[in-house]
Amino acid sequence: MPTSRAAELPVLDQPDEGVAPCCPPLTERPLDAEEAERAAKMFKALGDPVRLRLFSLVASHEGGEACVCDISDVGVSQPTVSHHLKKLKDAGLLSSERRGTWVYYRVEPGVLAAMGQVLTAAGR
């Protein structure tokens, strides 16, 4: 992220913020209500096929980021793409940065690694 744009952007370059306290591995102990709320929100965001495809498009795109202008082949309209990308952002899975006309989306690596560990540990 260019430093000159930092002032106009929300703070997004702290992927570990809020990740660690989310949840223990699912095999360790039952989640409490608050932990389950937080984790379920992230899983739910990936629980829609179109949204999951869009997420993988961003995650696998060159440079690890993509804008709506890069996405054309999932069979839904651009407003629908934007809607789903916003939902992924709201769930903490993507961060975004406006550059001129377009908003660019990037995967939040810390959050995903945390989700992955929760599941991988459960699959002992």
Place this chain on the structure above:
Amino acid sequence: MPTSRAAELPVLDQPDEGVAPCCPPLTERPLDAEEAERAAKMFKALGDPVRLRLFSLVASHEGGEACVCDISDVGVSQPTVSHHLKKLKDAGLLSSERRGTWVYYRVEPGVLAAMGQVLTAAGR
């Protein structure tokens, strides 16, 4: 699973069946429509707070399995618990085995490990 019960049970002890072909790591390439359908189904199953708590109760229970009779503190009725456990089973995240009065649920380790890898690889 006692061999004597094998005949009366559905085949559940092949956790790797159908797991490997699900999806590549999300950073590798965009998922196609069919892959996204399969993976989203599993994520969606974990996308409800009560269901996620129940899942963690089973996953962390002694012996790696639990029945409805072991679950009493998530604030929902037993029929609701059964309903959610069935949804987790339908999504391929739990397997079940009837023993007398109760149905016991167990985490499908292969499926979870596959989901975890998909996410962990994305969180590079």
